Amino acid sequence: MSELYSLSGKLNIEFKTIQKMISIYCRHHHHMKNKTNQLCYECSDFVSYVNEKLDRCPYGEIKPTCNKCPIHCYKIEKRLQAKKVMLFSGPRIIFSHPFLALRHLLSERNEIPMSIPKEKSNRHIRIIRLKNINK
Ligand code: SF4
Ligand SMILES: [Zn+2]
Secondary structure (H helix, E strand, O other), rough: OOOOOOOOOHHHHHHHHHHHHHHHHHHHOOOOOOOOOOHHOOOHHHHHHHHHHHHHHHHHHHHOOOHOOOOOHHHHHHHHHHHHHHHHHHHHHHHHHHHHHHHHHHHHHOOOOOOOOOOOOOOHHHHHHHHHHHH
């Protein structure tokens, strides 16, 4: 897995939830075969992909759920991969991580922002913060 960007607030909670769902999916579909606790290459790569998308999401912490997003920045094959993971792991995460599952369900009610905010992405804020530290 390539290095992950640090995400703040709701973006981080969303990332942790998706990470758990990918892990559940991988355990049942891939890495059970080699009996390790590590994600397979495909799932590990997907975790990095999701992390980068959340980091760059222009809505930042007010993002809608990705499935309702008017931009939908995922490549089509990654969108399908996300759908497969959600369908399988969505019902299962309720038992293993009920708090994250509840947060995820509530986030489905988030309004879609009327416009795309300026300079609200995690990436933008992260870079500005780094610049200020290095001044
Ligand atoms: S799909 Fe939309 S909400 Fe999800 S990360 Fe991409 S831009 Fe943000
Ligand atoms: Zn896997």
